[in-house]
Amino acid sequence: MDATTVSTTDDIWSPSWDDPFEPTTDRDDEFAELTDALRAVQEAVTRSRPTPDAAGRTARTLRDLAARLAAFEVGEDEQISGRRWDLAGRGQTLTPALHLDEVTDNRARGRVLVGRFHSGRYAMNGGVTPLIFDEILARLANSCGRPWARTAYLHVNYRAPAPLDVELRVEAEFAGQDGRKRFMRGAMHHGDVLVADVEGLWIELKPEQTQNVSLAVGRGAEENS
Ligand SMILES: CCCCCCCC(=O)SCCNC(=O)CCNC(=O)[C@H](O)C(C)(C)COP(=O)(O)OP(=O)(O)OC[C@H]1O[C@@H](n2cnc3c(N)ncnc32)[C@H](O)[C@@H]1OP(=O)(O)O
Numbered sequence: 245m246d247a248t249t250v251s252t253t254d255d256i257w258s259p260s261w262d263d264p265f266e267p268t269t270d271r272d273d274e275f276a277e278l279t280d281a282l283r284a285v286q287e288a289v290t291r292s293r294p295t296p297d298a299a300g301r302t303a304r305t306l307r308d309l310a311a312r313l314a315a316f317e318v319g320e321d322e323q324i325s326g327r328r329w330d331l332a333g334r335g336q337t338l339t340p341a342l343h344l345d346e347v348t349d350n351r352a353r354g355r356v357l358v359g360r361f362h363s364g365r366y367a368m369n370g371g372v373t374p375l376i377f378d379e380i381l382a383r384l385a386n387s388c389g390r391p392w393a394r395t396a397y398l399h400v401n402y403r404a405p406a407p408l409d410v411e412l413r414v415e416a417e418f419a420g421q422d423g424r425k426r427f428m429r430g431a432m433h434h435g436d437v438l439v440a441d442v443e444g445l446w447i448e449l450k451p452e453q454t455q456n457v458s459l460a461v462g463r464g465a466e467e468n469s
Pocket of ligand 1: 378382394395396423424425450453
């Protein structure tokens, strides 16, 4: 078997978790499919209570897959993960896949669905909320040709437990600019219920702070295609 061929573990996995969104990826896109598959594994491992034998066999399979992918390791500027701006989730699996419906000069709107992998016990883990806010606020802060800025703070208020396996709406607003400082606001809703809101500060980087860093929101897709 060459490095691009992997075995499956159909005998062990029988995924039961369906994403009610449309498929997050173009199924002809192999890297996007790989990311989707990894999310499915994360969710399935979290939801399972395998026998020791099934756990051991699965662990060996996963280690085998990691070793096969290690043959394709590249530097951070060459990797695909996190740089596929055209995909929900940008081809990464740290943050739940955020489906962006709109990004304008001063507003962004998206949807996210969080499974048990990101659970803090029957509700979304409190550390995941800032991940989602950071994602959408950063996209807005750095959109429309604005020079790259980094998060200086995120002040999150948790207003209600965020339910799992249902669609949450996430909104971001560009609240103002003062020199290099960009003030951002955001909110997360489940239906009419405000789940969390946030205030964030992004600071535009000075030239010396961008050295050796490839920064381009929205150009990753073409770079990687
Ligand atoms: C779209 C892609 C999705 C991925 C999302 C990724 C987004 C991120 O998570 S970025 C990673 C997390 N953030 C970081 O790692 C940033 C770490 N921090 C830094 O690098 C620096 O502190 C940085 C760049 C934010 C600011 O440093 P520096 O440029 O030296 O700022 P400095 O000149 O001291 O301050 C500029 C202004 O900002 C203010 N400021 C800076 N930090 C803060 C802060 N934490 N709180 C309040 N004000 C602040 C200063 O008071 C100053 O204000 P003023 O101009 O009125 O005097």
